[in-house]
Amino acid sequence: MHDYPFTVTDRFLHYVQIDTQSDPHAATNPSTEKQKDLSRVLVAELHAMGIQDAELDPYGYVYATIPANTDKENVPVICFCSHVDTSPDVTGAGVKPIIHQAWDGSDIVLPDVENPGDLPQVIRVADHPDLAAQVGNDIITASGTTLLGADNKAGVAEIMDAAHYLMTHPEVKHGKIRLLFTPDEEIGRGTDKVDIQKLGADYGYTIDGEALGTLEDETFSADGVKITIQGVSTHPGFAKGKLENALKIAADLLAALPKDQLSPETTEGYDGFVHPTHLEGNQDKAVLQFIVRDFTEQGLLEKEHYLQDVTKQVLAGYPNSSALFTSIEQYRNMKQVLDQHPAVVDNALEAIRRSGLTPARRSIRGGTDGSRLSFMGLPCPNIFAGEHAFHSRLEWVSVQDMQKAVEVIVNLCQVWEEGA
Template sequence: MTQFERDVEERLVRYASVDTQSDENSATQPSTAIQLDLARMLADELTAIGAAEVTVTDYGAVLATVPATAEGPAIGLLAHMDTAPAYNATGVKPRVIRGYAGGPIRFPDAPDLVLSPEIAPYLATKIGDDIITASGLTLLGADDKAGVSVVMTLAAHLLAHPEIAHPKLRLAFTPDEEIGRGVDPRLPADLGVDFAYTLDGGALGEVEHETFSADGAKVKITGVSTHTGTAQGKMVNALHLAAKLIELLPQATQTPEVTAGRDGFWHVYALTGTAAEVELSIILRDFELAGLAARGELLRTACAAIAATEPRAKVTCEIRPQYRNMRYWLEKDMTPVTLAHAACRAEGIEPVARAIRGGTDGSRLTEMGVPCPNLFTGMQEIHGPLEWISVQDMAAAVRVCLRLVSLAAQA
């Protein structure tokens, strides 16, 4: 086992055990105080390994500097600390499966749960690797504590080996990426870099410079509440209207479970309320802005139709921008992408350009003037109990980043 493999494994197991789930219903910054537990841990660790300018900002990000040992562009390396609200992330118990021999993987706390190459074809390519999963009752949190582990391992190595030529590196570990709040407006200036990379990608070799464009919608339906015994001709059930609204939206071709590749979608991910009042949380995704606008108009039209069928109800639809396809900016200057491709090839890894069916902090940073493509970490089956990652993939990400910053010093 290499030193990088030992280091990324130890860090991921340790970081994943800290609950850092974000909460989109919170108005605080960061959205949950528990994210600061990991932030403080990382700040202390950065100080201990000799990083400079270590700080935890008032918006909850951890920032630090690995001082330059050579000339070159200032480069940012980012990963997010929070885990997704989509699945239980409390009480994570990471476990390491040494030398995966193939076939199904079962989980100690959920005996009926099975991870197999039939479910996750990428797993079949990892025979012999060391695989990390959770115990079956939680997600693992490799999204994106794997990225945090990669960046921390790289920083520790560079600080311990000042003979390695590299430009100034700025590190950032952000909160609330999973709820679309990872990039505070102050972050670009606080980073102060020429370009950056998020370590928030999947399979070995992925270098991503294209993401979805994304909007988020809140639909509120207020009905008429009255006692059920005397409801005839009076009650307007907001839950029933919400169900009708969902049925009006295209089901067979435009939801996540029936789309892939470059198809966009709409997705109702939360419905809360009572017969009196309901709120639906909906995300809209498309790779092109025209397609995203069309999905928003479809939702507004559906809401208007529901309101027209029941004038006693009140239906409101608020759509807000979340992030935009980073391709619109990166295609004007592919320097950071080209550098990442060269670093992969120098490590014997063929880079894979794939559009992300999602977004990263890099989407927002790129839009805000800091070009920021996304690099692989190895994370798979994220946001659920089958989440897993190869230790060897994480170590490969460290090697690619090391090569990248060394190449940048020669540029």
């Protein structure tokens, strides 16, 4: 693909300027209608490529097919998937992407600030070790007041450019390829309304990873926990010996959690955690929400039992109050499924090697749409997209990494065809 005029950068610069932030508090599918603004653009571009069955469904999912062009009849159907939404953590409205061409290796100072007198955002090389390999490359950032949206619009643009390449290079043989663009991944609902039967794929790949050459085939297993505390409410003027304030009980529970372990800020590698994410209520009733993460289901259970024990210990000081503990499964470690289908990982590693890269298998301290898709019958590891510092104003991606991701996608289609 050395002579191919990549379109991934132009697509990416366009996509990130479309606000697609999802909303965890909305009950609709998708959670925000504005996500469909990008999805409609994708459908139009796919139609322009000659992919006539590209469609946007009512739930915000884009489905499309690159028809097979091989004489082999037993090539598995492969799906490539990315999500169109951006994180609720930082605004995605008014993104102004900047290309730092032939980056010289110095810290990148972003020009825009929220208010006059604010210090600018700085992408410091010391804080971003993956930047060390990018000297001379073209780095794309936002301007300092928004996230960039490389998570996951880099992946979207890479799949779209790979589709463009395959549609304009019929000499590259491949089986049937399905494309899937999802909403609401950032709020844990990216696969809620996926029609697996309609998708009709045998194996899948999310393009939503970080460093160049990486393949993630293992994720956290994840549960959500809600603790509803029922206190004892009474008029504060007559409360002595009667009032048991639900907010104070919740505060005691949070204060009882360890400061040096079991939290995201104190763990790494294969360590799991218990992480409070939301508190609301009043003196009568309070609701605490947590996410619990571990690479094994046994580890999840141990952490949830620990949280139950802490809750009981705190309530011992409030004899007339109670707590309802509810656990909801969110997703499970994709490795449980992928180990049963070794070809899906092996072929991806070969495609990365063919692109001139040294593949690196990694575990991800998080989840992707692929986590849930794997348990829905579509084994689905995660391939790098080149996105870094996601969910922040310091987000960045390099043009050259995005181009390599396009190349990996194209090579992967050929690897599956050759092996059939």
